[in-house]
């Protein structure tokens with residue numbers, strides 16, 4: 001589906017756009033007028049970590065769980081741990097910061113087209129045709145990745161990088177297709193982005 005048909009959280013709607021109209025995530029550095037989607041800005045990332053700001057929309061994340069999009073390998077490892085009834089522990093730090101549930105659902109569907117730092121997952125500047133290959137190849141659940149909720153995050157701001165570590169999986173939403181989370185995103189936006197727990201009230 002076209003990226004502009006994916007409904008945007010209001011805080012994403014407020015983000016600056018690149019020339020194609022793609023919203024530019026908070027942690028993306030700019031070179032003049034040109035957002036550098038493949039890179040992560042050190043200062044913006046440090047602000048997100050220290051001020052608990054969403055890495056996509058730059059707005060404060062409430063206390064409680066945070067979300068991120070993981071690639072296929074990590075999705076498979078989480079699925080395996082959950083199936084075995086083991087807690088999932090990934091102690092390898094990542095440069096990718098957390099975000100709101102709605103923002104990460106949105107990012108999971110739009111970011112393959114943004115060519116974000118997916119390079120670190122072995123997708124060098126993912127193009128739409130690479131995405132199609134994944135869908136064709138994607139026989140297993142969550143082959144493309146997952147939107148994952150974690151109870152909390154830790155971070156370290158080193159002189160050269162901002163590193164995040166995520167603790168305790170509280171929600172696991174795998175995807176095999178680019179538009180897998182469309183209904184979930186619509187439902188989340190209808191709830192005002194208060195997360196899955198708020199739906200009961």
Ligand SMILES: [Zn+2]
Pocket residue numbers: 011054055056057058059099100103
């Ligand atoms: Zn956000």
